[in-house]
Amino acid sequence: MxxxxxxxxxxxxxxxxxxxxxxxxNIYPDVPAVQVSAADAGDEVSTGTREKIRSTLDQAGLNHGDGEAVNSSWLIRMDNTDQQLRARALLSKTLGDQYIVALNLAPTTPGWLRALGASPMNLGLDLRGGVHFLLQVDMDTVVKQRMDAWSGQAKMALKNAGVRYRDVIIDDQTLTVKFDDQVAADAARAPLRTALPEFKLSQPEARPEINLTLNPTAIKEIEDYAVDQNRTALNNRVNELGVAEAIVQRQGADRIVVELPGVQDAAQARRILGRTATLEFRLVADNYSAERAATGVAPPGTEIFPFRDQNNRPVLLEKAKIAAGDQVTNASMGFDQQSGQPQVNVSLDATGARSMQRVTGKNVGHPMAVLFIETKTEMTSVVDKDGKRTQEPRSTTDRYVINVATIQDTLGSRFRITGLDSPAEASELALLLRAGSLAAPVTIVEERTVxxxxxxxxxxxxxxxxxxxxxxxxxxxxxxxxxxxxxxxxxxxxxxxxxxxxxxxxxxxxxxxxxxxxxxxxxxxxxxxxxxxxxxxxxxxxxxxxxxxxxxxxxxxxxxxxxxxxxxxxxxxxxxxxxxxxxxxxxxxxxxxxxxxxxxxxxxxxxxxxxxxxxxxxxxxxxxxx
Incomplete structure (x- = not known):
């Protein structure tokens, strides 16, 4: 040998x-299935709802499996695609808006293989079917939001340096800081240059003012960050909602592709994407101003938002943000050790922690609110210039306060959100924070179902x-x-x-x-x-x-x-x-x-x-x- x-x-x-x-x-084929999920993120399908699903399908004479829990959803296997479509239409009508009923595919891999961690290959959209979306990030809004933030930084830097200024004006990608005299303008150059290194500083000779122009490299970094942050947030959100083998990836300079294999209902998929949201932490305005909130007229530097409770009462908030959802690194639901009430434990990144520590240290005993901002995109029927009726995306934004709590002590990178009504609400809020916020609104520019x-x-x-x-x-x-x-x-x-x-x-x-x-x-x-x-x-x-x-x-x-x-x-x-x-x-x-x-x-x-x-x-x- x-x-x-x-x-x-x-x-x-x-x-x-x-x-x-x-x-x-891979030799065990997927079978048609119907996936039922609660409309409120974080909620599970209750036992009573599961029994209602079984009885509804039995009364309609549709053969189905026993059902199984997949994350927080309930998956029911069907014999063929015809019965799958009938079951989805029937359950959508029976369960109403409280639940999302979507088409899906369920694996038939034996239990002993699943126990070994063996599962079939993930199939893409072109092989498994599903929904394809092309989303475009609103870059103008991205730059505008950052210019607002930089305007606040400029004011804070001048205040800390003891330099008096008249106004800070935002003009597209330029900040113009006006002063009473040239002496104040000269004194402001150093603190502004230190606080805003992203800007090119210039000072007119004839007027006591300083012009700060945003560098092109900074604009590129802002846009790249916005697209990457939105992609991460959308990916996390889709994963949190239990859509299997979803693909969320960047395409070009300002677009994101979202593919949801196994999901055949485009309307339901849009609802999944529409549930992405951003959160902002703001101070509640002084109590004497809160009475004016009922009149609908907000004092300068404040905004009025409804509180999401039974009365929808208005709440007056400061315009300045303490921190935003994109600065949250982790969030989990828990319970207060003393009262036993549900709470959300939040961790911020370094930038958010510094801002939170600075603001809360000066406002102990003052209420702080969590503002929920949700952008939904719906396809609406419009008539174009040629007289043809087409479907166009239209975005709407909802803003309301979901929590108001009194600042008990100086907060840092970790703090608690209390005052929540139920564990389900705390779980939903933690999920939203954990999934991440959108850095800018997105619009569905293309939609395709396979x-x-x-x-x-x-x-x-x-x-x-x-x-x-x-x-x-x-x-x-x-x-x-x-x-x-x-x-x-x-x-x-x-x-x-x-x-x-x-x-x-x-x-x-x-x-x-x-x-x-x-x-x-x-x-x-x-x-x-x-x-x-x-x-x-x-x-x-x-x-x-x-x-x-x-x-x-x-x-x-x-x-x-x-x-x-x-x-x-x-x-x-x-x-x-x-x-x-x-x-x-x-x-x-x-x-x-x-x-x-x-x-x-x-x-x-x-x-x-x-x-x-x-x-x-x-x-x-x-x-x-x-």
Whole structure:
């Protein structure tokens, strides 16, 4: 027997068993299901509602499963898509606005596989069906919000420096600070330059004022932050609501793509996106001004908002924000140890903590409010200039106070929000804070629904192309290389098992149509390594080498060539993944995994089979079936 290490046999066996085990769930297809979620975030579907769902479906004669809890939702499996659609329409009418009823797909993976952490590959929108949204971030609002904040910083810096000023005027991307005399203007240069390094400072000679113009690099940073923050907030919010395998990614300079696989109801998906919100912490204005809030006239520097309670009473708040939702790093629901009332424990980042400490330290005993700001986007029917009726997105913003509590002590990076009515309200508030706030409003500029039937057709077409390619490759290898061709064919099947197993193991990996194209390409490329090895063995035999020597020489000498040929393709796959987005990345991932897998099965897998046939026995083989 040739000197082939035994550990390679065990390595090959371990990889095939492990990948085969985690690839196994993919043979169990998803089934149509209906997902019921509470309209209020954080609330669960009650036991009574679950019984109501079962009885409603039974009375309608619809076959369904027992139901199962998925996060805070209730999932009911149906026999087919027709019954799924009927069940969704029936439950939406029965449960009303208190619950969201959406179409979904449920896995049928056996329990013992799920206990091992094995689950099917995540399928993309084009294979599973679902809803696709293209959202555009309102960049003008982003810059305006930051200019308002910088205006406040300028006033604070001048106040701390003891410099008197007349006014701070915002004009697009420029701050103009006016003074009574030139002496005050000269004294203000240093504190303004220190407090606002993002601005270019200039001072007219004829007037006692300073102009602060925002740098282009700062504008770019603001816009990038807004898009990234919105993407993170939308992703967190979708995950908190239990939408499985959702894709939220940036596209271009100011757009975000949101794909919700398995969700077929666009209206319900818009409600999910519309529930993203921002929170602001503000001081409640002085009590003597609160009486004027009832008249609807807010004194300078204040704003009136309704309090979300039974009476919807108005609350007068200071315009200046202490901190905002995007500065919250963590939030969790808990209970007060003394009173047992629900509360929300909040953690702020460094910037928010400094602001909170400074403001609350000066306002102990004063009430502080949590302002909830929610932007909803609905598609409305309008008539264009050609007289055609089209659907256009229209955004509305709701602002109301959800909590008012008295500041008991100086607050820092961690504090509590109390005064909540119920644990459900505390859980919802913690969820909103934890999910993150939007840095700027977003508008739905494109909406597309992919049906599950189209996804099934895409899967069928992809499988047909892969099977056809495999059949041609298998037939060629078997005819041209005989027994060695059979070894290569078995390695090719093992290669597919490894690809599927690795894709199922990688968290967040999603298979799309371009991903299937990558697998098909890998099938064609997988035998390249075996062709190089086998041709080298044939050449060695023609040169008069003995069979075992020809095998040893063929595998060892062809390895360098195989490595060089595949490394260049792997580099291209890495570039595609780093520079591409969405489907391009899906293609790059499957191509990269397929190349590594094909090298493994071609070099170690076929060699192990060759050794098992030709490397055993006392007598050396007279010839090779190649």
């Amino acid at each position: 040739t000197r082939y290490p035994r550990w390679k046999f065990f390595l090959l066996l371990a990889v095939l068993v492990l990948c085969g085990l985690y690839a196994l769930p 049906g599950p039937s189209l996804g099934a057709e895409n899967i069928e077409a992809g499988l047909k192309s892969m099977l056809l390619g495999m059949a041609l490759v298998l037939a060629f290898m078997l005819v041209w290389y005989k027994l060695f061709g059979l070894f290569a064919n078995i390695a090719l099947l093992g290669n597919l098992v490894i690809i599927v197993g690795v894709m199922s193991l990688i968290p967040g990996a999603t298979l799309t149509l371009p991903g299937i194209a990558g697998i098909v390409l890998t099938v064609g490329m997988a035998v390249d390594a075996n062709v190089l090895i086998y041709e080298r063995i044939r050449e060695n035999i023609r040169r008069g080498m003995r069979p075992r020597e020809a095998i040893e020489e063929g595998y060892s000498r062809a390895f360098v060539t195989i490595l060089d040929a595949n490394i260049t393709t792997m580099i291209v796959a890495v570039i595609l993944f780093s520079a591409g987005t969405g489907s391009v990345q899906g293609f790059a991932v499957t191509l990269f995994i397929g190349i590594l897998s094909s090298m493994f099965t071609a070099i170690i897998g076929t060699r192990a089979m060759v050794e098992m046939v030709y490397g055993r026995g006392a007598r050396a083989p007279a010839k090779l079936s190649i």
